[in-house]
Amino acid sequence: MQPVDSGDEEAKRSFIEEARRGQIVRAAVETIAEEGYARASFVRIAARASVSPGLITYHFKTKERLLRQVLEYVDARLDRAMEGGPEPLTGFEDGLRRIVTGHVMHCSLHPREMAVRQEIGGADVPAPVREWIARGEEAGRAEMVGFLTEGQGHGEFRTFDPEVFTDALFAALNHAPARLRRRPPEEHEDYARELARLFAAAATGREPSD
Amino acid sequence: MQPVDSGDEEAKRSFIEEARRGQIVRAAVETIAEEGYARASFVRIAARASVSPGLITYHFKTKERLLRQVLEYVDARLDRAMEGGPEPLTGFEDGLRRIVTGHVMHCSLHPREMAVRQEIGGADVPAPVREWIARGEEAGRAEMVGFLTEGQGHGEFRTFDPEVFTDALFAALNHAPARLRRRPPEEHEDYARELARLFAAAATGREPSD
Amino acid sequence: MQPVDSGDEEAKRSFIEEARRGQIVRAAVETIAEEGYARASFVRIAARASVSPGLITYHFKTKERLLRQVLEYVDARLDRAMEGGPEPLTGFEDGLRRIVTGHVMHCSLHPREMAVRQEIGGADVPAPVREWIARGEEAGRAEMVGFLTEGQGHGEFRTFDPEVFTDALFAALNHAPARLRRRPPEEHEDYARELARLFAAAATGREPSD
Amino acid sequence: MQPVDSGDEEAKRSFIEEARRGQIVRAAVETIAEEGYARASFVRIAARASVSPGLITYHFKTKERLLRQVLEYVDARLDRAMEGGPEPLTGFEDGLRRIVTGHVMHCSLHPREMAVRQEIGGADVPAPVREWIARGEEAGRAEMVGFLTEGQGHGEFRTFDPEVFTDALFAALNHAPARLRRRPPEEHEDYARELARLFAAAATGREPSD
């Protein structure tokens, strides 16, 4: 869902450097998730990682680069989770529902990571990061539009503007972490199924079967 | 859509004080909408209002209080616009569609004000403001849940979790300003109708008639 | 000797702002002269002015702008001092000697200010300041080259490359503050006269008369 | 021109240690010359030497000691170059002119090394280095004063204060690298000759013969 940042000179990193980078990225995720992006200063992230603030700059050079790593970390895990289960899709409606449930359940399992996406998305992030996020979102959006259009071509989906549908769907998915936070974990699966039924009904114009 | 901030000692305010407060609130709206919440410092808001920064504190005491007034101003205008047109509702589906189109068209007509709601919603706002926003949202949410439940009781809406539906609907409505910004104004009405059809289909489980 | 920074929007400043700006500029001069440019941080300058560091940014916006004011202050005083005494010049040699003695005596009377020019000239100053200094120096150099060429035209100076002469003269003048610092003040006038005789001899190829 | 740093415990150094030290010193010279003293951090010098920053401290203990070695390296090469050509001096004026041309031509042939002397001389160098430089300069100055006094004793030089003359001469020589940088290399020899004629005229009070 995010562009591969191939071409950057990350090159070979020592084992211990990789470990520290991971530790700092995870500390940044925690800090942003729990204190908010605006409070996620190097001092606070460093404190959470039990490390000096200078070390963050040492490993990431700039805050922008750290943010990029944070987003890559979060999105990589999301992408992996979204790759779909082993059972074959029975159709486009099934595909749409799996996208929704997959995303929501990932939010349930990794609430802090997913909260970070929202925090950063809405915050006063450096311009290059904002553009990088926008490019990633645009790619995801295009993929979804293509999927919906295909479903319409197969007659499985009703006639609607796939762009508008994608806007609504992504808005709902992005807000999922905030809403799940207010519900006990045992309800999350129901939440996922309900949201999937909602968008299935919206896409097909039929009462969802299940 | 926002709770009345009853209990605060706004009491008696001179005419000129009210004028100044309004001027500053409008300047704050413009500043947040055009430069973003993070850049909306007292100095910049004051400059836009052609006023000294100290005057803002004089009239509002803290930034938190100014933000509250900004949100009250914006939400009051939104609430007024959402009160519905003169023609009587033909049913719950019609009501739902009017909520969606009304909100979207308000975003189209007053993009800066609506952008402010989003900016502030996602930003590093003081905790009391965050809570105040949450209370306001909860009230709106409850109203919507009631409406949907009633529609289900009348058999006009299919069976679904009204809370989940409300989450998805409000998420889509709150993102509308950001999405409309990317489209020419003449398409906004289509956007509103499409989004309304989407949620109508989701609520009824039927192909929307119009 | 420095370009007029006309065109900047310094506009009308309140009396007390002008006073504070002057106080800060003088504190900066003292700090640079006594601790060196590298140690002239906002914190230290502010301490010397008995003021908070934030106030410097408040009045000057950036360090670059403060430096510019410092240089303007110093150069304005130097230029005024160099305008020459009341007695008419008796010739080009006399003119050259007055330039030298005028400059050296100014260094004697205002050693800290003149030390600042050297400190800043040799330091890791922001690029725009460096360019501004360079433009000012180039203007002074051109004036001197013109003066020397004219003196050669009148046959009062021997044949030499005026550019090279100017380089040597300005180098010597710029180092004067450092050298005077090592001598008791009562010798400064002798120093000035000796340096003037040196360059008079170099320019005329004759034993200086006085 | 620089005092022997006798008394330091450089003592016995292995061959490979000497090699490393030389490599680092040369990297420091390049870094200071091309990026300026202020940008010549251990990290950058180490990168240029393809070495780790820790190694610099390992070999030199402190930045101050590295700077000392840098200056010794540069000054040693300058001293060797200044030792004068094979032809015997024809007199004091000849000696003076050879000093000037020798120095200027060395600046032309080794501009980076000579730029380093200036960079360090004017920068925020640690106090002990500044003192060490001062001692070195004082030694050179004393030598020059002696030479000039002797020339006056032989009647070849006019009556002037040798200290003042030395100040002016050294100032001009130290600024030579900066001025040469602005001229094409083929003019450097002319520059050297012109500067030599200037100081010859200043010293003798006569039109230079050549």
Next chain:
DNA sequence: CATGAATGAGCGTTCATTCAT
């Protein structure tokens, strides 16, 4: 009522130096 000068904490980043490996 209104000004705008003033504060001081906090920000991201750089740096010489240390030290475990």
Next chain:
DNA sequence: AATGAATGAACGCTCATTCAT
């Protein structure tokens, strides 16, 4: 002999807020 990870203080600058006028 050499690495490079790690530290912590200092930097210029921004900000909400205070207060003398």
